[in-house]
Amino acid sequence: MPERIAMLDQYRRVKARYRDAILFFRLGDFYEMFFDDAIVASSLLNLTLTKRQGQPMCGIPYHAFKPYIARLLKAGKKVAICEQLTGPNSKGIIKRDVVEVVTPGTTIEEDFIDHEANNYxxxxxxxxxxxxxxxxxxxxxxxxxxxxxxxxxxxxxxxxxxxxxxxxxxxxxxxxxxxxxxxxxxxxxxxxxxxxxxxxxxxxxxxxxxxxxxxxxxxxxxxxxxxxxxxxxxxxxxxxxxxxxxxxxxxxxxxxxxxxDMSDFLSLDEATRRNLELVKNLSDSGRRDTLLSVLDRTKTAGGSRLLRQWLLQPLRSKEAIDTRLDAVEYLYRDQLLLNDLRRRLGAVLDSERLVARLAMDKAHAKDLLALSDSMRSSLAIVSLLHTDRAPPLFRSGLDKAVEEDCARAASIVAGAIMDEPSVLLTEGNLMAAGYNADLDRLRSVKQNSTKILEEYLEEEKRNSGIPTLRIRYNRIIGYYLEVSKGKLDAVPTHFIRRQSLVAPGFGLPAGFTEYPVANRVDQPGFFGN
Structure with missing residues (x-):
């Protein structure tokens, strides 16, 4: 079966399981869409619609897919992401399957949701x-x-x-x-x-x-x-x-x-909420010129979402209202505390959503650092507000054991992750120096590879009495020592002959592990050029 026909047959089988979603079908460095999906997506995303053998198709670069998904979600579409599960050199057609279906209500990607409103x-x-x-x-x-x-x-x-x-x-x-x-x-x-x-x-x-x-x-x-x-x-x-x-x-x-419990809140019907322009204006349903836009001076995304909920669900109980007002009065009367509190709140990122991404394995190293910094700031805020004279709303919070757990977790993350880590786990450059001794040794080898090999070569030249020794690299056996035919009689007994080489060659001996590496590494590029 021709490769393209086999690929389209695979596409149809996957698409049959996700008829209600636009299928992003991974082909090399692109996500391709075919048939009706291509027609719909090209219109919504302003992509060029092409045809191959009469079949509509369009595509986007795989490394820049997020803005396109965001636009499709905003248009009320689902997106099924179909990835390549085997390498291009695998036997037969590359195996592909859907790894995630992104929908407006289930996504947790920060690029796809409004940080000032809940994503229900x-x-x-x-x-x-x-x-x-x-x-x-x-x-x-x-x-x-x-x-x-x-x-x-x-x-x-x-x-x-x-x-x-x-x-x-x-x-x-x-x-x-x-x-x-x-x-x-x-x-x-x-x-x-x-x-x-x-x-x-x-x-x-x-x-x-x-x-x-x-x-x-x-x-x-x-x-x-x-x-x-x-x-x-x-x-x-x-x-x-x-x-x-x-x-x-x-x-x-x-x-x-x-x-x-609906009895906790004042009953407001849809018409009242709409006409009062609490969170949406009447002109374009946007946030501008609403009560929320006037009142929202919050310092965190979570605070903005909570204020939105408060406006849409006014309290009914006088006791609950008084509890909230006591907290407001307490801060109003202590402007130094209020300013300090706002400053510290400004360092608290969207912890709720950071935790969600971590829990669902969608986070990267920068998310961990952000959560660590947020926990530290939050613990400082708890210390500010947990005083004997503070109102009840501020005295109810974390117990001591939870505070200690948070402080310990924040400290571990801060010590483990680089200040400026890579966004992608596959790129490395995540763990801080000093966190893992083996990793530090391997990094040292990579950074000083040329010097290490040169020192090793000079040592072997002295010990063997062969001044013409050279270190070479072969994709099959890795790094090896090359010896001229005239010096074969002088080769030390600990050298291991590699028969597959054109010139006489010997694998790096076991003694090479005395250099700062966990074990011999013979991967291309590990020791530099």
């Missing part, structure tokens, strides 16, 4: 006489589920209000619920939300309950505030199923399912 994946269903809602922000680990009686029109208005508040990037909806005219009108009002319809049978409360208990390693969900019969568990369960289907990675940072 939500689900809704009607079950046991209740309208059920669950929301999951994979990038922070927030996971909630709740329900309200399925009474019309109050239930529908509640659903409209909640979907406006959450503004999910992606919504999984029960098929029969979607087919209802009232709900369909709500769905059409959502902006930049990818809709995923699922059959009614997939919203299985019993199955979801068992899966949730297994995931969180508990015998009952009562400790989280849910009875096993709670209908909203069906909505929560399908979110985790969807995440596992697409992310193809574990998500240990999602550690609990929390209820949402």
């Amino acid at each position: 994946l939500a689900s809704i269903c009607s079950l046991q006489g209740s309208l059920c809602i669950a929301c999951l922000d994979v990038s922070t680990g927030e996971f909630r589920a709740y329900s309200t009686p399925d009474k019309r029109p109050s239930g529908i208005e509640f659903l409209r209000s909640e979907l406006y508040r959450l503004s999910p990037r992606e919504l999984i909806i029960q098929q029969s619920l979607y087919e209802g005219q009232e709900v369909t009108s709500i769905i059409h009002e959502l902006e930049n939300t990818l809709i995923e319809k699922r059959p009614d049978w997939s919203f299985d409360r019993e199955k979801a309950c068992e899966n949730l208990k297994a995931r969180f390693k508990v015998a009952s969900l009562k400790g989280f505030g849910f009875a096993d019969e709670a209908p909203e568990l069906a909505a929560a369960g399908i979110l985790l199923e969807y995440l596992d289907e697409n992310a193809k990675a574990s998500s240990p940072h999602i550690q609990a399912l929390l209820p949402y």
